[in-house]
Amino acid sequence: MAASKPPSALEKEQIFGMAEKEMEYRVELFNKLTQTCFSKCVENRYKESELNMGENSCIDRCVSKYWQVNNLVGQLLGNNQGPM
Amino acid sequence: MAASKPPSALEKEQIFGMAEKEMEYRVELFNKLTQTCFSKCVENRYKESELNMGENSCIDRCVSKYWQVNNLVGQLLGNNQGPM
Amino acid sequence: MAASKPPSALEKEQIFGMAEKEMEYRVELFNKLTQTCFSKCVENRYKESELNMGENSCIDRCVSKYWQVNNLVGQLLGNNQGPM
Amino acid sequence: MDKSMLADLDSLPEEDKVRMSTMIDQLQIRDSLRMYNSLVERCFTDCVDTFRRKTLDKQEETCVRRCAEKFLKHSMRVGMRFAELNQGAATPD
Amino acid sequence: MDKSMLADLDSLPEEDKVRMSTMIDQLQIRDSLRMYNSLVERCFTDCVDTFRRKTLDKQEETCVRRCAEKFLKHSMRVGMRFAELNQGAATPD
Amino acid sequence: MDKSMLADLDSLPEEDKVRMSTMIDQLQIRDSLRMYNSLVERCFTDCVDTFRRKTLDKQEETCVRRCAEKFLKHSMRVGMRFAELNQGAATPD
Structure with a gap:
């Protein structure tokens, strides 16, 4: 090439x-993905400035699931790994 | 020209x-328009993958009304058919 | 220069x-800022087309506070007056 | 695009027409990628609410499939209605 | 835009200043079209909730008019306050 | 970016590689400014709800600080996970 x-x-x-x-x-x-997982996983009263353990594991799973949804929709639209 | x-x-x-x-x-x-009418007309439990009759007629009317709102706002801003 | x-x-x-x-x-x-302060300050039943006194003073304070939040976040990220 | 603008375009040399059609193609690609991202965001938000595991369960997957199919059908229907209105706006009526 | 950048712009030849002002014009056009689209979306979302007919009824139309007028007045007020703050930020205070 | 495209890029002369890397820099600047604006909007929306005074009170300021710090930590964590998944997608598995 x-x-x-x-x-x-x-x-x-x-x-x-x-x-x-x-x-x-x-x-x-x-x-x-960042905005959506923040809304789904982080409590929005902001009682502390650290992410706690529950939030951290929620974030990891949220990213993983979002990625899967992205691939699943890509398959439905006719390609194998997302739109490109 | x-x-x-x-x-x-x-x-x-x-x-x-x-x-x-x-x-x-x-x-x-x-x-x-597409996002707004989806929110207004399509039930978001996704019990089936087809749009039913009620959803379809809601979509048609939603598009028509959105178009009218677009033109109405265009008139208020001083032109006749939307911003251009 | x-x-x-x-x-x-x-x-x-x-x-x-x-x-x-x-x-x-x-x-x-x-x-x-405009969208956020409209949501926070203007009642969305639209009973009249004028902004009333309460809405006007809310808007002024909302802009002022939004500006402060913008500067505060800028400081946290390491510069003095927002990102630029 | 109104007619006077199109008239201007007609007077452009061939290379500019190529440039214009390249621009239109690029905007359409950007548009469909944005629509794709919005679809993913909406179906994820509506269908996925528990984060006890890192893989989608069967129910979530079914929900996402239906959501995406419904959204695409919706989007095509809106496209047809929108095209009709755009044409209607150009005629006297 | 901070001052050092403006100083750089001053040293540019005339054709670049024209290009810069064209860029500013284009951004302002894009900005006002986006604001227009957001206004339409908001007033539609707040004012139109029933879809038994395909035309706006009188009440919906009144609501949209008021919404648009309020939004424009709001937007102008925000613009004035924003300009004051932008100027204030450049002075020692 | 898929591999055939990268192969095309390799065949480009030096000046085009410079142009490509300038484009990437510009997109990253735009991206971080957008992220900044979104962060400000979210922390304002979540933390500020009363407008009886024109300055932030202590409680609001604390809330905004925590919100911004949490968002940045969140964003970095998402970035790491996202990078892992992007790499994983390129391997057989």
């Missing part, structure tokens, strides 16, 4: 554009 | 920029 | 990019 002829200007734009969209997608996935 | 002199580089940027903003606006309108 | 040598093309891109991000940040801060 590295030996093939260099991409044209338009192809380059498309490669950059796709890489940018892909990164935006991952950032948004991470942000939504 | 097609016979007028070609736009300058800056004018081109502005045409492209406006077209892009206009498209982003329509996409965002569609997404907000 | 104005007498220093002109920035290179790459430096220019970075200056423009940073200015753009900074503006996007301020716009988003303003929008979130």
Whole structure:
């Protein structure tokens, strides 16, 4: 592949554009996951500034389950590992 | 119009920029409408994977009313058919 | 500073990019503040189209407190006046 | 996009039309990725509420499948209605 | 935007200043379209709850008008307070 | 980013790699500013509910500090788990 002829200007734009969209997608996935798991796992009275053991294990499981939902929806939409 | 002199580089940027903003606006309108009508019309226990008759007619009316609200707000802001 | 040598093309891109991000940040801060204070201060039955005195003073205080929270969080993250 | 703008576009040379269609493609890709993320967030929020295990149980998985299917059908229906209204807005009526 | 950045901008040639002001214009257009979409979503969510007919009834329409007017007045007030705070932040206090 | 795309990137000349890494930096800056805005919004919404005075009282300030610290710790933990899952997805397993 590295030996093939260099991409044209338009192809380059498309490669950059796709890489940018892909990164935006991952950032948004991470942000939504972070917000959602915070709402589900962290008590919002903020009686202390540390995460307690229950919160920490809830967060780990929440991330794991969110990831599975992401993959499951990706399969339903016709690909194997999420949208890309 | 097609016979007028070609736009300058800056004018081109502005045409492209406006077209892009206009498209982003329509996409965002569609997404907000879709999310809002899903919340208003679809029962969120997901007992089946089909939309039933009641949900379908609710969706149609919801889209129609959302469209009217969009136009009404556009009129209040001083134009006739939404912001553009 | 104005007498220093002109920035290179790459430096220019970075200056423009940073200015753009900074503006996007301020716009988003303003929008979130506006939405949040509307939810906190304005009664959502809309019995009249004017803001009453109670709502107006609530809005002023809400903006002031939101600003303080913004600065407080900025300090916690290690700078003095918000993220920039 | 209103007509005067499209008229301007017609007067652009071929390379600009290519650029415009690339822009439209890119916006559509971004849009569908955002919709995907929103769907995942909504179905997760509505279907997953217990965190005693790190894998989805059968009930949660069924709920997510139905949620995603319903959302897609909903989204297609909204798309059709939205297109009808967009066309209607352009005619005198 | 902090001052050192503005100093850098001053040293840019004329064409870059034009580019910068075009960028600012574009961001403001995008911003006002987003605000518009948020306003529509909020007033729809707060005012429309029944879907037995496909047109707004009188009560819903009145509610939407008031909501939009209130939101605009609110938004202008927030804008003034926000500007005051932004200026205050630049002075020693 | 899948591998075929990365292969394409390898074949790009040096200036394009610089451009790519500038793009990544810019997205990360935008991302952290957005996260910051979301954190402020959430801690304000959860901690501030009375508007009889225009300054935060002691209790609100304590609440905001704890909220922000918790959110940052949470965010770091999620980041680690997320990275593990991303790596795991690339291995057979």
